Amino acid sequence: MTTAIRLVFVVVGLGLLGAVVWRWPVNGWGSLVWAASMVLLTVIRLPYAKRTQANTITDKRAVSTEQLLLALVTIGGTVLPLIHLATGLLGFADYSLPDWAVIVGAAVLVPAYWLFWRSHADLGRNWSVTTEMRAEHDLVTSGVYERIRHPMYAAIWLIFLVQPLLVHNWVAGLSGPLTFAVMYFIRVPYEEAMMRERFGEAYEAYCRRSGRLCPR
Numbered sequence: 001m002t003t004a005i006r007l008v009f010v011v012v013g014l015g016l017l018g019a020v021v022w023r024w025p026v027n028g029w030g031s032l033v034w035a036a037s038m039v040l041l042t043v044i045r046l047p048y049a050k051r052t053q054a055n056t057i058t059d060k061r062a063v064s065t066e067q068l069l070l071a072l073v074t075i076g077g078t079v080l081p082l083i084h085l086a087t088g089l090l091g092f093a094d095y096s097l098p099d100w101a102v103i104v105g106a107a108v109l110v111p112a113y114w115l116f117w118r119s120h121a122d123l124g125r126n127w128s129v130t131t132e133m134r135a136e137h138d139l140v141t142s143g144v145y146e147r148i149r150h151p152m153y154a155a156i157w158l159i160f161l162v163q164p165l166l167v168h169n170w171v172a173g174l175s176g177p178l179t180f181a182v183m184y185f186i187r188v189p190y191e192e193a194m195m196r197e198r199f200g201e202a203y204e205a206y207c208r209r210s211g212r213l214c215p216r
């Protein structure tokens with residue numbers, strides 16, 4: 001993506017985010033929590049994305065499937081809710097929830113973002129947005145990876161599962177967890193197969209003593 005196109009995306013994104021803040025009395029304060037959550041996600045990710053650039057990619061898996069899955073999750077988890085909250089486009093599918101639902105959603109985001117941050121910190125320069133191996137790739141089995149193989153996905157599950165509690169719309173609320181479910185169930189088998197190919201018995205042993213999302 002060229003710098004000019006990236007700039008257009010950033011400007012449009014910030015404009016829509018401004019509109020979401022402006023329209024919070026219409027959408028409820030859950031929309032503000034959702035917008036803050038998306039900003040936090042980007043702020044946590046950016047420095048790690050920069051750091052991994054120096055570690056050359058040596059193996060990319062399922063390239064077109066990955067592009068499709070990423071596009072799907074970006075639309076369901078960000079674009080749809082952003083456009084709906086900024087414009088009211090999907091207003092026909094709105095529902096209402098009491099304040100406690102937003103409080104529960106915000107409370108779940110606290111441990112979710114701690115896990116999201118720790119998984120980036122523990123994976124360090126081994127992290128990639130898509131499924132790929134890097135030239136200097138170590139198998140991480142410590143920190144939040146000690147007993148869970150997919151702590152980053154566990155965190156993203158939590159972030160997307162609370163989306164319907166914050167964005168009160170059948171389409172823009174449910175699109176996050178539904179699209180992430182598609183990505184999770186398609187990606188995890190070939191991500192684990194790639195790790196098994198690269199790390200062999202060390203990864204097998206790690207699988208035996210860890211759970212996918214819940215600690216073993």
Ligand code: SAH
Nearest residue numbers: 126128130131132138139140150151152153
């Ligand atoms: N599935 C993991 C990591 C997501 S990032 C999680 O949910 O926490 C995806 C990339 O991380 C993969 O392409 C793979 O290269 C790398 N990766 C996954 N598990 C890893 C591990 N235990 N050690 C090192 N790299 C890992």
